[in-house]
Structure formats: C-alpha cells, structure tokens
Amino acid sequence: DTAVSQTPKYLVTQMGNDKSIKCEQNLGHDTMYWYKQDSKKFLKIMFSYNNKELIINETVPNRFSPKSPDKAHLNLHINSLELGDSAVYFCASSERLGSNGYTFGSGTRLTVV
Amino acid sequence: GESVGLHLPTLSVQEGDNSIINCAYSNSASDYFIWYKQESGKGPQFIIDIRSNMDKRQGQRVTVLLNKTVKHLSLQIAATQPGDSAVYFCAEWDSGGGADGLTFGKGTHLIIQP
Structure with missing residues (x-):
C-alpha cells in the first residue's frame, strides 16, 4: 500500500483556472507538508499542517490554500493559476511536529499553459 | 568521481566506481541531516541520516560524513x-x-555510465 499518495500525477490547465491537488497518508502521522520543486529541482517548503492546524506558511501567494479535512489528508487548492x-x-508527512523522518508522495506535475 | 554539490549539479561516474556527493549547509544550528535520493518521476526517498554528535555513519554501500567545522556533508556511494x-x-x-x-x-x- 502506498504510504503517501497524491492525485493527480499530472495536471495541465490554462492560466486563470482554479485547481486542487489531493494528498492522503495512511501512516498515522500527525504532520503533513507541501513542497514545491521547480525546474532546477530545488525543493522548497510551502506549508505544514499539524493536527489540522497550519504551522508555517512560507512566502507563498495567498492564491494557494491548504485544506485539511482530517489529519490523514492535506489538499492544496490553487486559485487563478499563473505560468x-x-x-x-x-x-x-512525518510522525509528529519536529520529527524529521519525512515520507514523500510521488509528486504532481502541474503545467500551466 | 566527486562533486562539489551546489557548484556542480551533475556528477558522472563509471559503473562500479565509488562516488562522492558533497553538500554545504547553511545553518550552523542544524543538528540533524538527511540524504535523499530522487529517481525520475518519483518523490525523494530517505537514504541515510546523521546527527550532529556524529562524524560518520555507514549504511549499505553508503556512508555519510559530517564536518561541522566547515558545515560540510558528503555522501559516499561504493x-x-x-x-x-x-x-x-x-x-x-x-x-x-x-x-x-x-x-x-x-x-x-548522479549519472552512472556503463
């Protein structure tokens, strides 16, 4: 069974659209994260959620909004998509806040045209 | 083969050779370090970790070395x-x-050449 699963794996959409990416973990972890990887493979944290509370929000535009219906899910909604x-x-996800063993999903490749 | 991490993003080695991947970290207060491997189309996967009270840690074919004095980390793959x-x-x-x-x-x- 996949520990951290994301859907969709690929997403192609036009500028200005609103889209969501879903994430689920079956590890029983308390904390979940979203990272963005750019074309140069640089990984930068966007959000982390601990027990449904937003812990950090780096310099991410407010067009991005994480939503966590429960501690096993952390979805990412993006409004007015830009190139x-x-x-x-x-x-x-990680076992708890401050735990440093992260398990990553396989990623969602978003292409805005 | 050996890389200098941030300044040489690609390292090419012959199959069977040893490789060394280097990393310079920025936060002198960092006390835990992890190496991740990311294959094409996949998410990062944990390889090996090391705490700041250690200088060296070995796994299966991999060794991580930590030099806190110069804030340098390396991953050796045998x-x-x-x-x-x-x-x-x-x-x-x-x-x-x-x-x-x-x-x-x-x-x-890291590119492995046959």
Whole structure:
C-alpha cells in the first residue's frame, strides 16, 4: 500500500483556472507538508499542517490554500493559476511536529499553459 | 568521481566506481541531516541520516560524513550501480528552530555510465 499518495500525477490547465491537488497518508502521522520543486529541482517548503492546524506558511501567494479535512489528508487548492506555478508539487508527512523522518508522495506535475 | 554539490549539479561516474556527493549547509544550528535520493518521476526517498554528535555513519554501500567545522556533508556511494542514477539531496534540520521543516540543498544529479 502506498504510504503517501497524491492525485493527480499530472495536471495541465490554462492560466486563470482554479485547481486542487489531493494528498492522503495512511501512516498515522500527525504532520503533513507541501513542497514545491521547480525546474532546477530545488525543493522548497510551502506549508505544514499539524493536527489540522497550519504551522508555517512560507512566502507563498495567498492564491494557494491548504485544506485539511482530517489529519490523514492535506489538499492544496490553487486559485487563478499563473505560468510561474508550473512545477512539481510534493506532499510529505512525518510522525509528529519536529520529527524529521519525512515520507514523500510521488509528486504532481502541474503545467500551466 | 566527486562533486562539489551546489557548484556542480551533475556528477558522472563509471559503473562500479565509488562516488562522492558533497553538500554545504547553511545553518550552523542544524543538528540533524538527511540524504535523499530522487529517481525520475518519483518523490525523494530517505537514504541515510546523521546527527550532529556524529562524524560518520555507514549504511549499505553508503556512508555519510559530517564536518561541522566547515558545515560540510558528503555522501559516499561504493561500487555504484545503474540503479544509483538519480538526483541526490542533502537536507538539514534545526531541532530548535521551530516548525520550519527540513531545508533542502539544491541537489546533485548522479549519472552512472556503463
């Protein structure tokens, strides 16, 4: 069974659209994260959620909004998509806040045209 | 073969040779370090970790070396195999730094030539 699963794996959409990426973990972890990986493979954290509470929000535009219906799910909603949002988005989870063993999903490649 | 991490994003080695991937980290307060391997189309996968109270840690075919004086981390892969081809990231963690999460380095692309 996949520990951290994301859907969809690929997403192609036009500028200005609104889209969501879903993430689920079956590890019983308390904390989940979203990372963005750019074309140069640089991984940068966007959000982390601990027990449904947003812990950090780096310098991410407010067009991006994480939503966590329960601690096993952390979805990423993006409004008014821009060309610069094209990247691979990775979901990850860790046992608890401050735990440093992250398990990553396989990524969602978002292409904005 | 050996890389200098941030300044040489691609390292090409012959199959069977040893490879060394280097990483310079930025936060002197970081006390935990992880190497991740990312294969094409997949998410990063844990390889090996090391805490700041250690200088060296060995796994199966992999060794991580930590030099806190110069804030340098390296990953040594012995007898490289085709399956070792991937992008390798070092990540640092400051346990006293709140909930900022893991900070990743820029990655090194390791290419194994037959």
